[in-house]
Amino acid sequence: MNPLPILRFQLMYRRPSIFIMKRFYSELGKMPDSLKDIPEQSNPTFYNMVQYNFHKARVVVEEKLIESLKHQKGLPPMDLSARKAKVRNVMSYLEMCDAVLELNFPVKKDDGSYEMIRGYRAMHKCHKMPVKGGMRYCLSVNRDEVRALSAIMTYKCATVGVPFGGSTGGLCINPAKFTVNELEKITRRYTIELARKGFIGPEIDVPAPDVSTGEREMSWIADTYHKTFGYRDINAQGCCTGKPLNQGGIHGRISAPGRGIFNCLDQIVTSEDFMKLAGLSVGWKDKTFIIQGFGNVGLHTSRYLTGAGAKCIGIMEVDGSIISPQGINCLDLHNYKLTKGSIVGFPGAQPYRGKNLICEPCDILIPAAGEKLINKEVAQEVKAKIVAEGANGPITPAGDKVLLSKNILILPDLFCNAGGVTVSYFEWLKNLNHTSFGRLTFKYERDSNYLLLSSVQESLERHFGQDGTKRIPIVPSESFKTRIAGASERDIVVSGLAWTMERAARELTNTAKEFNLGTDFRTAAYVAAIEKIFHTINEAGLTF
């Protein structure tokens, strides 16, 4: 690894000294004045939305944090004012982005003309390295958006126990306006610019797919990094995740956000308590759902949900919406969209002619595209019983307030769509291990399982089989047969993700109970995340 970017990086991320931070103190126990009316605003900035959610949770958890400093291993006792100051300092540090990079560079288009491209990358918190988050190509990309998304990534990683800080970046472009050749040039140049500024690398910042980016873009990023800044770095492949399999990707990363949303919903739909709260019957059968956005997240979510027995009755996209009370076949729709470039005109459904599809009656509503879809006014019209946030930040605080008052169960982004970053973590580990999961143990496990079966058989025959003359064959059950050959990489990814989501669901439910938050799982997720990050930062020290 070239030491220069690391040095630059270290210089850039010197955390502000405690004296400078005094200016930013937010008062303990109180929402900052500047954010007070966010839950009334129809169109707050995205970053203010995240700030508001953070402070709402901070106010809830502060007292516990102050208390937790009373007895710290190996440290002299702190008096109350010192403990309060410590919590205030860490919170002030936590609420802001560590760094935001804006880049402007020219690209020469296929027709010989030039166009200026603007890109960003925000690193929210570097308390754990690397930092991690998506890379989107979209006209909505700006400083506010990447800051908000990077903060969401910090809290999301903490919520599901992925040991990374948060970041996010993107290019403010409409990818449909560029040829593949131009997009490749732009992506490679962007990667070089990020590397020059110390904003990418397997130990620094690891981008992943987001809106309008996927395996292709990650492959360009990995290749560019590997052949330039990372040429001496044996771990260079881990500079981004969501890569194609033959470039160091992992099985199941593409469908991971959808699978995670399914795992998350599954905890709710199969729980008697939650379904009683939502006023629904337990189980997937005949549950109806509406999806906003039929990109990667929307497609795979609907695949898993319909696979479990639910029915997709409506899909909304930017250029039109479709409905079908009988249920939409998502794979047919995907193939249709691939050929036509749109879901409009799909023969397996009817065009939607109402006011707003997401306000139609259904059991589960899944916003799976941009932010701020459900504001105060829309929330008043939402009739779903459960809203599962497939996208980051689809509900404004005002919308949140209305939905909560209507007893609609909200599964927050920090938890609900964490499948992507969780499997990204597995991919990064795979890259650092330089081998796929299961590769070393596959044969050993299979042989051991067969030996176990024959050893059980021999014992039984010795005991019951008339001096070993009578055969007592042991036949593996159907479910054991599927596992006898050992866990493949896909098996490990699938069970690792399901376990991560189960654990996070348990933690959130416990946090909600502990702090008396009712069904406000967003605040519970922020509280749980803040607690974890606080202890990491506190134990490591605020400055260095």
Ligand code: GLU
């Ligand atoms: N777009 C993903 C998210 O928002 C990217 C996460 C990652 O894999 O780094 O969660």
